[in-house]
Amino acid sequence: MKRADVERIETEIFIAGGGIAGLAAAEILLEAGKDFILVDEYPYIGGQYLRDNPDYRPLDTPTRKYGFHLRDHLSKADNIWTETLVAGYYGNGEIAVVKKEKPYIIKADKILIATGAREKFLPFPGWTLPGVISAGAVQALVKTSGYLPARDAIIAGTGPFLLAVAYEFEKAGGKVIEVAELNPIKKLMGFTTALLDFEKGREGIKYLVKLFGKLSYGWKIVEAKQNGEKLRVTLEKNGKKRELETELLAIGHGFVPNIEFAQLCGCPVSYKPELGGWIIEVDENMSCGKDMYAAGEVTGIGGARKALIEGQLAALSITGKEDKKLKKKRAHEVKFAAKLNTVYSVSPHLWKSIPDNTIICRCEDVTMGEIRKAVEEGFVSTRGIKGATRVGMGNCQGRTCFPIVMEFLRSYKGVKPEAVSIRPPIKPVDLGVFVDLE
Ligand SMILES: Cc1cc2nc3c(=O)[nH]c(=O)nc-3n(C[C@H](O)[C@H](O)[C@H](O)COP(=O)(O)OP(=O)(O)OC[C@H]3O[C@@H](n4cnc5c(N)ncnc54)[C@H](O)[C@@H]3O)c2cc1C
Known part of the structure; x- marks a missing residue:
């Protein structure tokens, strides 16, 4: 058994993550003629927001349109590596990556972390049963392949994301039985001003119209049980219980930033529940340390428009430029995000x-x-x-x-949770990647 050969590559800028934040940065760096490598573990770039296949692009908001322009434009570039996992950081600008089972060390002068977010859940008895899956997984299946995991679904948890998933499920031909929002309508009413925002309001109203009569508020999932081919789901509100039958229960209770790579890089992190929990601390130039930058959901859960702006700000700052108007827009998005996350938090x-x-x-x-x-x-x-x-x-x-x-x-x-300490590899990697097992 001997150590596998590791290829070493040098670049000026390394971007971890090809979601809308990473792509927005890459576009500016490309225009500026900078030498960079962007890597993403998925087989395609676009991250969570730009998953859709070319024939299925349900809502053309300005952010989505620009996002798809970025994805289409950049997916042809050979310095964009897909199916490539960022596995670790050795210090001194050296990043361990695994591209299609082959290990590399990429040495970069500057690093931009845009590793996005994952879903969060409030568990209940039965949430591990077949037929109970994450709302994000339903969305991924429907958006990337048009595949419906079931004919009907209850979509439950909290957050406007549930509306997007329900909308897409129905649009793809499925039947939404109910969208059960955990938070009571009274708590959410304070946030109707969100509908005044042109882009978010337009999107929100479209969802509400399509799902009219299927939305319920203040209902929590008590349990899910297998009942033959179906699931029997018990919901509860103020002590009153009711049962519903469904083929699929899709759940989601918000998002958590993927800060692991940033932690390995030594970037400062802080606990901000209103922005999704542990986040990377950045300044207004998206810097999080010497030659380190972060953008998108990793700096706080705030959605695609915040991620886009932050990716642009990070790239501008890497190229020594500044856009004060964009910084103001970002501050607005962060404020909005904190309010939204608070309203849709799990009590x-x-x-x-x-x-x-x-x-x-x-x-x-x-x-x-x-x-x-x-x-x-x-x-x-x-x-x-x-x-x-x-x-x-x-x-x-x-x-x-x-x-x-x-x-x-x-x-x-009442304990403030400590950040989990991280060791490489960030995600499981086959042993055969690092050693020649022959
Ligand atoms: C499941 C899910 C579904 C969502 N759907 C929507 C939606 O429909 N509408 C909406 O407005 N917002 C949605 N969001 C919120 C979404 O995070 C933002 O809107 C937007 O995608 C943020 O962009 P980003 O670039 O910060 O992160 P992302 O889009 O998450 O991109 C991050 C990228 O980093 C890559 N990555 C992470 N870790 C590694 C690693 N170690 N190695 C290599 N690559 C890595 C990922 O593969 C991903 O492509 C969703 C979030 C989740 C988690």
């Missing part, structure tokens, strides 16, 4: 009261009861709970369960 008593028989760590089958017991025994940090219960030790390395544990700790014990 602490719901995190606190997850039933003991609910699985929290799906990889290691750790239940809420085991975690609660560990906390009662004095393990009041994510790391402590991990050691006591094996939560987060499975294949996903806590990407799904740690945000849940953090919310639980915050609401149950």
